[in-house]
Amino acid sequence: MGEVLLVAAFALTALMATAVVLTRDPVRQAIVLSGYGLSLGVLFVTLQAPDVAMAQLAVGTVMVPLMVMLAVAAIRRHQRKDGP
């Protein structure tokens, strides 16, 4: 049972990581990255590391994608101002 969970968590993480790389639009990529952070959190829990999983959930699913989205929004706003 434990092995099945581990294999599933590893497979999910590998799948999400591939999805992040294959998504080319930065805004969509930020959302997929959030899902990847979630799957990493699940992997850490199945590996019996709840402390790391907690930090990973908050940083990987909220902080990093939010920073990417805000950076993209700032760039678009400035480009709109500078353009014709």
Next chain:
Amino acid sequence: MNAVRGLRLCLLAAGSLGFAVLFTLAVLDLPPFGGNFHPYGDRAVRASLLRGTPNTVSSVNFDQRSLDTLGEELILVASALGAVVLLRAVRREEEDEPARHHLGPADVFDALRVTGYPLLPVTVLVGVYIVAHGQLSPGGGFQGGVVLGTALHLLYLTGDYPALARIRPVPLFEVGETAAAAVFVVLALAFAGQVIASNVAVGVEVGCAFVLVLAKFFEQALLIRVPA
């Protein structure tokens, strides 16, 4: 141009090959996955129980290896400081007051608002719990601080940026960040082993750092502009 490119590719190939060889050699020498032989874990658990901290991870972080944690916390302080300094309004940029943009409560789904507002106090409570119980159950200063730092931004999710700006006055969080970092430096250097106090100091410091960094990103995305 092509010569430079070729040189770069050669350099990349050499580096990749060297890394692949060394990495493979290192992996072959690893102990097998799982297993029952954990010499470091056994010693860490024994030491943490001896010192009355059932959560071994917290014990390692703030008691057995608190000097390492001090280094990590100072890295976080330095990077938050770097983000605040780099993302300030420079030269001809001007920063608008949020009110000037009429950034009032935005037009978001009611479902989002109904979920966001009640979740804010619950999430803050969970963050405080994770900090306060760090020595007993999974969690601790860093994890709880991260939850606290991100919890406030539920207000932005509900579409109310001015409310978020009111709830986190940046100067107050700058003072909180540095004061908590100073307290943790004193704790780690002079009173190592105070797990509960260290958890609180790190929780405040990490929460403030995350709020500050995100505040600067929000200012860049919403308020700072170059006047025509």
